Amino acid sequence: xxxxxxxxxxxxxxxxxxxxxxxxxxxxxxxxxxxxxxxxxxxxxxxxxxxxxxxxxxxxxxxxxxxxxxxxxxxxxxxxxxxxxxxxxxxxxxxxxxxxxxxxxxxxxxxxxxxxxxxxxxxxxxxxxxxxxxxxxxxxxxxxxxxxxxxxxxxxxxxxxxxxxxxxxxxxxxxxxxxxxxxxxxxxxxxxxxxxxxxxxxxxxxxxxxxxxxxxxxxxxxxxxxxxxxxxxxxxxxxxxxxxxxxxxxxxxxxxxxxxxxxxxxxxxxxxxxxxxxxxxxxxxxxxxxxxxxxxxxxxxxxxxxxxxxxxxxxxxxxxxxxxxxxxxx
Amino acid sequence: xxxxxxxxxxxxxxxxxxxxxxxxxxxxxxxxxxxxxxxxxxxxxxxxxxxxxxxxxxxxxxxxxxxxxxxxxxxxxxxxxxxxxxxxxxxxxxxxxxxxxxxxxxxxxxxxxxxxxxxxxxxxxxxxxxxxxxxxxxxxxxxxxxxxxxxxxxxxxxxxxxxxxxxxxxxxxxxxxxxxxxxxxxxxxxxxxxxxxxxxxxxxxxxxxxxxxxxxxxxxxxxxxxxxxxxxxxx
Numbered sequence: 432x433x434x435x436x437x438x439x440x441x442x443x444x445x446x447x448x449x450x451x452x453x454x455x456x457x458x459x460x461x462x463x464x465x466x467x468x469x470x471x472x473x474x475x476x477x478x479x480x481x482x483x484x485x486x487x488x489x490x491x492x493x494x495x496x497x498x499x500x501x502x503x504x505x506x507x508x509x510x511x512x513x514x515x516x517x518x519x520x521x522x523x524x525x526x527x528x529x530x531x532x533x534x535x536x537x538x539x540x541x542x543x544x545x546x547x548x549x550x551x552x553x554x555x556x557x558x559x560x561x562x563x564x565x566x567x568x569x570x571x572x573x574x575x576x577x578x579x580x581x582x583x584x585x586x587x588x589x590x591x592x593x594x595x596x597x598x599x600x601x602x603x604x605x606x607x608x609x610x611x612x613x614x615x616x617x618x619x620x621x622x623x624x625x626x627x628x629x630x631x632x633x634x635x636x637x638x639x640x641x642x643x644x645x646x647x648x649x650x651x652x653x654x655x656x657x658x659x660x661x662x663x664x665x666x667x668x669x670x671x672x673x674x675x676x677x678x679x680x681x682x683x684x685x686x687x688x689x690x691x692x693x694x695x696x697x698x699x700x701x702x703x704x705x706x707x708x709x710x711x712x713x714x715x716x717x718x719x720x721x722x723x724x725x726x727x728x729x730x731x732x733x734x735x736x737x738x739x740x741x742x743x744x745x746x747x748x749x750x751x752x753x754x755x756x757x758x759x760x761x
Numbered sequence: 762x763x764x765x766x767x768x769x770x771x772x773x774x775x776x777x778x779x780x781x782x783x784x785x786x787x788x789x790x791x792x793x794x795x796x797x798x799x800x801x802x803x804x805x806x807x808x809x810x811x812x813x814x815x816x817x818x819x820x821x822x823x824x825x826x827x828x829x830x831x832x833x834x835x836x837x838x839x840x841x842x843x844x845x846x847x848x849x850x851x852x853x854x855x856x857x858x859x860x861x862x863x864x865x866x867x868x869x870x871x872x873x874x875x876x877x878x879x880x881x882x883x884x885x886x887x888x889x890x891x892x893x894x895x896x897x898x899x900x901x902x903x904x905x906x907x908x909x910x911x912x913x914x915x916x917x918x919x920x921x922x923x924x925x926x927x928x929x930x931x932x933x934x935x936x937x938x939x940x941x942x943x944x945x946x947x948x949x950x951x952x953x954x955x956x957x958x959x960x961x962x963x964x965x966x967x968x969x970x971x972x973x974x975x976x977x978x979x980x981x982x983x984x985x986x987x988x989x990x991x992x993x994x995x996x
Contacts, residue, residue, distance in 0.1 A: 635852075635863050638854055638855055639855065643850065643852070645834075646850045648833070648834040648835045648838065649812065649907075650906065651836075652835055652838075
């Protein structure tokens with residue numbers, strides 16, 4: 432018995448250190464994100480770039496709830512991103528001057544679509560699940576391309592711009608810097624929701640599904656219902672990101688509904704580390720920066736991203752965060 | 762004593778291969794029944810048919826008076842059947858406590874704190890990842906998780922497999938306790954002597970058929986018969 436007791440102590444000791452490190456890292460991250468408009472221009476960046484990083488990070492973190500924590504490989508999450516973007520854009524162009532209402536409606540449209548369509552995809556598992564998600568995603572792409580009069584077709588949707596937010600007593604202009612903070616608030620709320628879910632019994636069920644679905648059925652749990660719930664939640668978060676993306680450029684196009692965007696979101700998750708909560712943020716940082724820098728040199732920036740992706744999968748199969756984790760442990 | 766579980770002449774197939782050839786058995790309230798047989802005799806297939814993973818093609822399975830032959834596994838579990846699969850099968854990336862939070866909350870005697878009282882080891886290792894537990898601890902966690910469903914019928918598939926003898930004794934004591942609590946238990950074991958010490962009755966399977974059906978004592982006292990039936994050498 433005594434040897435077992437020492438074993439426990441041995442286990443408990445190193446636990447404290449990562450907890451401390453995690454808190455420390457979290458504070459650094461928060462400070463860095465809050466002061467972006469101050470330091471980014473000094474490094475030659477521009478604030479919209481940071482907004483884009485956060486938007487893609489939010490989308491990838493939403494997708495990662497399904498991919499990394501529930502084990503469902505969706506190739507069609509661009510659909511919910513694009514629906515969020517089109518929903519917000521169409522609201523601002525045609526129906527309202529309230530940016531927040533437009534974001535709320537866009538998020539609801541994308542999220543509800545995921546809620547309704549998820550149950551179709553979860554009827555199958557593995558590669559069949561992925562194929563159904565692509566098919567559903569492409570459906571929205573073709574609708575956006577063909578329905579010229581409403582969506583602007585292949586040219587994309589223009590004719591809207593983000594409007595100042597009027598609060599009682601003050602107005603937020605939503606210029607570049609204040610828009611960044613709106614994105615940051617959405618990112619913080621989105622990641623807080625995801626974090627809370629993952630640390631609840633619901634989140635434990637998601638991880639258990641990823642590990643072994645059959646074991647859960649013995650506990651009286653309907654696995655397909657829970658995957659659909661994960662699908663829906665991730666759809667809402669991705670739709671919120673999409674709706675912010677429409678506001679970032681005051682423009683959206685069918686590309687935001689296409690499977691290539693779904694693929695990019697997956698690449699972001701894998702680059703950063705899909706078993707890690709903050710992995711997609713790191714992935715989005717790498718992806719958006721490489722895209723921004725390389726695309727100013729050559730049009731074929733996807734080639735470089737592809738190369739980075741292949742190398743990272745070969746040398747850092749757990750993604751950037753997985754790599755740092757392992758180094759800090761050893 | 763009312764019947765908790767009854768299999769009536771079930772035939773189960775994997776694709777075209779016919780595995781169970783008309784197996785019939787029953788477990789009554791408060792009983793501990795051992796299901797024995799050598800490797801490949803059809804023990805695991807019988808479990809799978811009970812749990813709805815490989816439904817019987819002919820015959821019927823009745824649990825708590827309902828015909829569950831074609832039910833989905835989750836529904837059978839929800840009706841009050843606890844299943845502790847072979848090889849533990851806990852969730853390795855979740856901590857002990859998180860593993861216990863996965864099953865849906867059910868009313869009854871078994872809640873997370875009562876389960877911790879039954880297995881103080883698990884309480885001590887609450888924050889350890891499931892994958893870091895010893896085999897015995899994993900077995901306890903697997904049993905604990907099944908108990909949280911407050912089952913009235915518990916199926917254990919090879920609980921002693923791969924465990925040190927001291928731990929096996931502890932696990933067996935726990936299984937005895939389940940019986941005292943009034944839970945009907947179906948115990949599938951390779952370790953025949955151990956199973957017969959605990960069991961009230963026993964079934965022996967061979968080539969997908971029941972070749973013995975009687976009290977555990979009857980089988981235990983007839984070593985020769987036990988050897989021919991279950992193919993166990995007890996050296």
